[in-house]
Structures are given as C-alpha cells and as structure tokens.
Amino acid sequence: MGSFKYAFRDAARLIFRHWGLSFLTLITSMAVFYLIGASVLLVLNTRHIVGVLEGELSIQAYLAPEAASQDVALKASAIRHVTKVKIITSEMAMERLRQRLGSRQSEALALLGENPLPSSLEIWVDRASSVSEVARELSLYSEIQDVVYAGNLAEKLSKFSRFAGQFSLAVLLVAVTASAVVLFNTIRIAVYSKEEEIGIMLMVGATPAFVALPFVVQGVLLGGVGSLGASGLLAVSYSGILERLKDLLPFLPFLEPSILLAQLGVILVGAGATVSLVASLVAVETFTRRAMKPL
C-alpha cells in the first residue's frame, strides 16, 4: 500500500517536474487516440452502411413468357451466393406499379388493356461483391429474358468497404506505434532526469519493480488521460458530424452514437492505458537492467 502511495506521489512529482513534456505527451496521445477512434468509426459506419445496402441489393430476372417460374426459381436458388428467391407474377408486378403510381395515375393503367408486365424473380445474394457473378450466371438461362441489377454500385460498395478496413488498420498501426514511441521517450527522459536518484535507490535495496512503479503510473496516467480526452472529443465531434451527414445523405444509415461511443471510449481508454503501460515498462526496465548490471 505504501509503495502505491509513494508511486502515485512520485508520478505526480514527475509529471509536474516535466510539465511541458507531459503536456505535449498528453496532447499527442489525445491526437493519436482521436485518430484511432475516428478511423474505427469510419470502418464501423462503412461496414454498417454496406451491410444494410447489401441486404437491400437484389437482382431482377425477367422471365420469358413461356418459362415456368417455379422451375427457374428453383434453379436460381441453387446458384452459389443466392440467399433468397421470390417469384413476382405479372399480376403482382402490376399491383406494385399501381401502388407506386398512386390512385390518380394508376387509372391510366386501365388503358393498357392486357397486363404487359412479365413475371420475374427477385433474387438476393449474401454480399454485394457476389451480385455481378450471380447476375452473369442468370443471364445464361434461356428462360430469363433480361437481368437488371445495381452492378457497379454493388462492386464499388464492396471495394470501398475493403479499402476502409485496410486504411483503418494502417492508421491504427501507425498511430499506436507513434503513441508508444512518444510515451516511451517521455518516460525515458523522466527516467534519465532521475538517474542519480534511481542509482541511489538501487544501491540501498529498492527492487526494480519499486523503481519502475512511479514511471509506469506516470505513463499510464498520461496515456489513459490522453485517450479519455480523445474519447470525449470524439463523442462531441461525432455527434456534430453525424447531424450534418444525416442532412446531406439522408438515405445512408449511419450508426447512432449512444452505446457505440461509450463502448469505443472504454476500448480507447483501455488501449491507451495498455500501450502506455508497455511503453513505460520497456523504458524503465531497460534502464534498471543496465543500472543493476555489474561492471
């Protein structure tokens, strides 16, 4: 208990002794974890949007007049990646058209006489990237006259989702490394500033763990508070940006901030504390190991 009291008191002393450096480290870790949080939000939103759109992406396969819709539906459902097939009879298609046009315009449909709309199949696939492949296969069937699908959109969505994931991973790696290096250097400077004191501590019998504790507390405080600040900043900015995005792109389903940001905050603070714990441990351990090594 006494050791922890000493460690916290000494950590506070270290932070205030190098307040300029501590402040810079705090700002850096805040910026780094903000960047990490923002890229995580980008990935989560992209995946969510792609997922929702994928669920809505379907292929319309228009059948030849003589085709047996049940048989074609069975064949279609056997294609790889197809998750669901729905038969739309010509009557159902007419009814849909009627509903879409509304009561006044739908009266015009009576002028058509016989129903000109063909029967069709509505086909859903497991993911956006499979849409083109399934559509190509369907177009080979002689019972199918025409295939309509949001071809390029599906592929682009899929590619963007992949790119966002890879980009965020790269950001994550660079940011975590940068944060660890900054924290490592800050702790190392603090360690060297107390070189004489540490030397005496080790000579009078302080264990390496006791010597390391204040520096580890200092690192975890800087990293933890930095990432906590980043979480707060992220919560404020995400809510603001989300409002604007909803106005600009009302048709895209963005993730709501409530639980998402709380969870992200916990993860960021945990990551901040862990990265700084490891960085400070490495910095101080390297020093004490060398200091205790006999000549």
Place this chain on the structure above:
Amino acid sequence: MDIRFSGVSKIFYPDITALEDVYLEIPKGEFVYLVGPTGSGKTTLLRCVTREVAPTRGQITVGSFSLRKISRVDLSIFRRDIGIVFQDFCLLPHLNVFENVSFVLEVLGVPSREIKERTGEVLDQVNLWRRRFLYPPQLSGGEQQRVAVARAIVNSPSILLADEPTGNLDLHTAEEIMQLIISINALGTTVIMATHNQYLVDAYRQRVVGIKYGRVVRDEKRGRYDMDGEL
C-alpha cells in the same frame, strides 16, 4: 555477516588489472581500514562487495549470499543490509536533510510512522535534527557527510562501506565523522573504510589492509597507516 574474498581478480577492459588474486576474510562486527595509493583498487574492492563490480575470477560471499550468481531481486534484498558512505556524499539536492535520510526507509516500504521515528533518532545521533529542513547546498561539507552517514545507517545495516568518508573534510570534522563511524561499529556493524587519512588510521587503531596494484600487500590486526614506508 562475514565477508569472504577467495582469489578475486578484476580486469577492466582491455587489460587494466584493478584487483589481483585477493584473499580476504572480514568477520562480522570488524572494523577494517583499506589503505593504499590512489588507483590501488580500494574502491573496486568496496564495489565488489555491493556487486557494482563483478570479479573476472574468484568468489565473493557475504553472509549467505554468493555474489557470483545473484538474481536482481536477491541483489536488492542483499543491498538492504549494506550502508554506503561515498566520498562525494551523493545526496539528492532537491530533498531536504530529513527526506534524504527517510528516502531509504521509504524505498524499503517501512510504514510512515516508523520512518519518522527512525529518521528522527538517526538525525539526533549525527547531531542534525535541528537542520532537518535544510537542503544539501545549504549545509557545510561536514554536515553533508553526516547526512550521508545518517542515510547509510538509518536502516541499521550489518555492513557499512565508507569510501574516503573524510576525504573532503578538515581534521576536526573528519574526527567527528570518524567517532560516529566508530560508535556505529561498536553497535556490531561491520565497517570497511577506504581512506588516505594517515592521522585517523593511526589515531583510531584498527585492522589495516594495505592494497597496492590490486594486491593485498599487508593485513595487520591493529596496524598503522604506513608500516615500513610501504604505503
């Protein structure tokens, strides 16, 4: 704790021989002067006892500890039983007298009430209680050395190593420090003191170990500083 050097040699890179084939036994509670010219190996010998220096050859045992292979945690535990007084004091300038001494107990995890009591007692012993709130730069050389002695003995070590503890002091202050060290030895603490001070060695007769070129050249029960003009 008994201290035993068995055939200890230390060669610093590339080929500087600091100690050569040293055999030495220091029983518990003994007072030993290490005398010899500058660079003869006195400090290296003291630093071997704290394992700041590892011998190139030979074996050192201190009590139940064999210093050849000792883990970092065991080394910390071992060092808790050794007090060190450096020639240049090695006080922490940003801590006051009280903090410089109590710091040792704090490091060892002693409860705060006990820290206050023991630090108070030892500052009384070295006659510095009234100066406890002063910082090292505000003290005279003799006072700084007394703080260093207080720090070395506050955790009641079994061994006190003193490397030229009177080197920077005038004769009167040197005698004060010497009497303090003698009184600590009288309580059962083993003392090894490296010194150039002929007057003190001759005035306070104890065992004298003479070192020259890293070798023990004499070892006398109640010796003098410069027997036969050898040292």
